Amino acid sequence: MNPMPEPSLEPMALAGPPKHLGGIWLGIMRRDRRVMTGTIFLGLFLAMALFGPLLAPYDPTATQFVPLAAPSAQHWLGTTATGQDVFSQFLYGSRTSLAVGFGAGFLATLLAIILGMLPAYLGGRIDTVFATAINVMLVIPGLPLLIVLSAYVHSAGPLTIAIVIGLTGWAWGARILRSQTLSLARRDFVIAARLSGESHLGILFSEILPNMLALVVANLIFAALAAILAEASLEFLGLGNPQAITWGTMLYWSNVGQALLNGAWWWIVPPGLAIALVGLSLALVNFGIDQLANPRLRTRAQVSPKQGGS
Amino acid sequence: MQFALRRFGFLLISLWAAVTINFFLPRMMPGNPAILMLARFRGQLSPRVLHALELQFGITNAPLWQQYLVYLNNLAHGRWGISLTYYPVPVARVIAESLPWTLGLVGTATIISVGIGITLGIVTAWRRGSIWDNFLPTVATFTAAIPYFWLALILLYGMGYVWHWFPLAHAYSTSLTPGFTLPFITNVVTHAFLPALTIVISSTGGWLLGMRNNMIQTLGEDYMLFGEARGLPPRRLMWQYAARNAILPSLTGFGMSIGMVVGGALLTEIVFSYPGIGFQLLAAVQNEDYPLMQGLFLIIAFAVLLANFIVELLYGKLDPRTRGGESQ
Numbered sequence A: 001m002n003p004m005p006e007p008s009l010e011p012m013a014l015a016g017p018p019k020h021l022g023g024i025w026l027g028i029m030r031r032d033r034r035v036m037t038g039t040i041f042l043g044l045f046l047a048m049a050l051f052g053p054l055l056a057p058y059d060p061t062a063t064q065f066v067p068l069a070a071p072s073a074q075h076w077l078g079t080t081a082t083g084q085d086v087f088s089q090f091l092y093g094s095r096t097s098l099a100v101g102f103g104a105g106f107l108a109t110l111l112a113i114i115l116g117m118l119p120a121y122l123g124g125r126i127d128t129v130f131a132t133a134i135n136v137m138l139v140i141p142g143l144p145l146l147i148v149l150s151a152y153v154h155s156a157g158p159l160t161i162a163i164v165i166g167l168t169g170w171a172w173g174a175r176i177l178r179s180q181t182l183s184l185a186r187r188d189f190v191i192a193a194r195l196s197g198e199s200h201l202g203i204l205f206s207e208i209l210p211n212m213l214a215l216v217v218a219n220l221i222f223a224a225l226a227a228i229l230a231e232a233s234l235e236f237l238g239l240g241n242p243q244a245i246t247w248g249t250m251l252y253w254s255n256v257g258q259a260l261l262n263g264a265w266w267w268i269v270p271p272g273l274a275i276a277l278v279g280l281s282l283a284l285v286n287f288g289i290d291q292l293a294n295p296r297l298r299t300r301a302q303v304s305p306k307q308g309g310s
Numbered sequence B: 001m002q003f004a005l006r007r008f009g010f011l012l013i014s015l016w017a018a019v020t021i022n023f024f025l026p027r028m029m030p031g032n033p034a035i036l037m038l039a040r041f042r043g044q045l046s047p048r049v050l051h052a053l054e055l056q057f058g059i060t061n062a063p064l065w066q067q068y069l070v071y072l073n074n075l076a077h078g079r080w081g082i083s084l085t086y087y088p089v090p091v092a093r094v095i096a097e098s099l100p101w102t103l104g105l106v107g108t109a110t111i112i113s114v115g116i117g118i119t120l121g122i123v124t125a126w127r128r129g130s131i132w133d134n135f136l137p138t139v140a141t142f143t144a145a146i147p148y149f150w151l152a153l154i155l156l157y158g159m160g161y162v163w164h165w166f167p168l169a170h171a172y173s174t175s176l177t178p179g180f181t182l183p184f185i186t187n188v189v190t191h192a193f194l195p196a197l198t199i200v201i202s203s204t205g206g207w208l209l210g211m212r213n214n215m216i217q218t219l220g221e222d223y224m225l226f227g228e229a230r231g232l233p234p235r236r237l238m239w240q241y242a243a244r245n246a247i248l249p250s251l252t253g254f255g256m257s258i259g260m261v262v263g264g265a266l267l268t269e270i271v272f273s274y275p276g277i278g279f280q281l282l283a284a285v286q287n288e289d290y291p292l293m294q295g296l297f298l299i300i301a302f303a304v305l306l307a308n309f310i311v312e313l314l315y316g317k318l319d320p321r322t323r324g325g326e327s328q
Helices: A021-031 A033-055 A086-122 A124-140 A142-153 A160-170 A171-184 A188-196 A198-235 A248-258 A265-293 A295-299 B002-026 B033-041 B046-057 B065-074 B092-125 B132-147 B148-162 B182-219 B222-229 B234-252 B254-271 B276-286 B288-319
Strands: none
Touching: A021 A033, A021 A171, A021 A265, A033 A086, A033 A265, A086 A124, A086 A160, A086 A171, A086 A198, A086 A265, A086 B065, A086 B288, A124 A171, A124 B182, A124 B254, A124 B288, A142 B002, A142 B254, A142 B276, A160 A198, A171 A198, A171 A265, A171 B033, A171 B148, A188 A198, A198 A248, A198 A265, A198 B148, A198 B254, A248 B033, A248 B065, A248 B148, A265 B132, A265 B288, B002 B065, B033 B046, B046 B288, B065 B092, B092 B132, B092 B182, B092 B234, B092 B254, B092 B276, B132 B182, B148 B254, B182 B234, B182 B254, B222 B234, B222 B276, B234 B288, B254 B276, B254 B288
C-alpha cells in the first residue's frame, strides 16, 4: 500500500533543471489524460481556495436561513441545522483545508529533506541511528499519535494542526530521499565536486538536491494529501477548533447536528467528496511528476500490451 | 537466525520508542494538560488515585529519570492506571473488553482487502492496456483518497437510514445474550458488515496499486521471457511465475500500511458506535481521560508493531533476498 513508488535510480534529466518546465508539462498533459484531468481539477480547487470568499453568496457563519433546507436556487447546497449556507461554508472551508494540507506538507517535506539527506550523506554511525529512527517513526501508527497529541493541545486551531501533522508526517519522505541520496552520493559528479573542495552542505544542496527535485515534489504532493486527510479526521473528531470553517469541521458539525437522521445528505456529501477529489487530483498530477523526473516514461505514451492474453 | 534477532531488536526499539513518546508527551506540552485534568477531578477521586495520577503524569518533584523508571515499572507490571471515564475501572480492563472487537473487525477486513487487492493487482498488470487496466487503477487512486469516516457516514446513510438494510450502530443487539449461538453470531455479523465494508473499500485500492507495480516489474524479468519462449500456458506464467514473485515485495511497508488501516478503522468505529478501541479513544479524548488515552495509544502501537514483526519474519523466511542486507 505504498502510495509512492520507490525511487527509480535514474538521475533526472542531465545537468540542471530544464528551461521550459511549463512547455514540458503541457506536453505531458497532452499525452496523458490522467495528468490533464488532475491538473485541471487541482487548478479548480486552488482557484476556489483563492477566490472562494469572493464567490461565496453569503456569510458562512450567518444563521439567518431556514434550517436543514434542501438544495435550491437560493442555497445551492442547502443549509445546516443552524441555518447556515452550506455552499458558502464549502467555499470558505476549501481555503483553510488546502492551506493546512499544503502547509503541513511543506513542513513534513522540509523535515524529510533534512533528516533524510544529511545523515545519509554523512554516513557512518549517524546514518545508522537516523535510519533506525526513520523506520521506527514509519511503523508507529500515525493517526492515533496525532489524536493523542491534539488531545493534549486542546481544541487546536488550523495552524497548530498543520504543525502537529507536519511534525509527525516526515518519515516516509525521509526514507525515500535517504535511499536516493545514498545512490547519488557515489556518482562521479558528486565525487568530482568533493575533490574540487566544495563543502559538505554545498554539495548536498547544489549538487545532490537539484537532482532529486522531482522526488521532493512528489513527496510534497503525497505529504499534502496525507495532511488533508489527517486534518479532516482530527477535526471530524472535534479535536480542532470547531469555530474554524474547514471541510473537517463541516463534517464535525454535520455529525453533531444529526445530518444523517434528518436526511441532510447535502451537508455531508460536499466536504468529503471534495477531499477525495483533491486527493485524486494530487495523485494524478504525480503521474506527470514521475514523467518529468524520468524522461523515459515520457516517450512511452501508450503502454505496449505485449504481455498477457487477449 | 541473525535476521530474526535483528527484527526482534527492531521490535524492541520501536516498542521502547512508543512507550517513551507516551511518557514525554504530556510532560512536554505547554500548560501541562495533566494538571488541568487533575484540577478537574480533585474532590471526586480518592487521594490514592490522585497520587497515582500525579505519578503517572509527572506532577511530582521527583527527578525525570526516576519518574521514567517508575513509569516503565508500572507498565511492565500491568498497572496502566485507572480510567476516569469508567471510574474506578482499570484501564487494562477497558482495553481487554474493547480490543477483541477491533481485532476481529480490522483482522477480517484486512484479510479480505489484501486478498481482493492483490488479485485485482495481478489481473490488471497482466492485462495492461485493457479496459480494466485503465479503469481500476484510477478507481483505486480515488478510493485511497476517500476519508474513511466520510465513506462510513455515506454507507451508514444509504444502507442504514434510507434503505434499512443494516443496523445503525453497536456491535450486537442488546436484546440478545452474548454466546456461541446462531442468532447471536448472525447478529454480530450483520452489525460488523458496514464497518468492515468501509475498511475494505478504503484500503483495497492501496494493495491493488502496490501489487500492480510489482507485477509490472516482474513481467519485465528475463525468466518471464524464457517461460514465454518455452511455450508455457499464459495462466501458469501469470500465477506461478509472475504473481508468486511479485506478492512478497508488495508486503514491504506492511507496518505502515497496517498502521494506516488501523487509524482508519478507529474512525470507522466511531461513526458506527462500534465498541472497539477507536470508540473508547474518542470517549477518552472527550472526557480528558488521559490514563485511558495513553493506554489505548500503547495497545494500538503494540498491536501494529507486533503484526509488523510477524509479517517481517514470514517475509524473511519466504524471501531469502531480504535476509542478507540491512533492511532499508
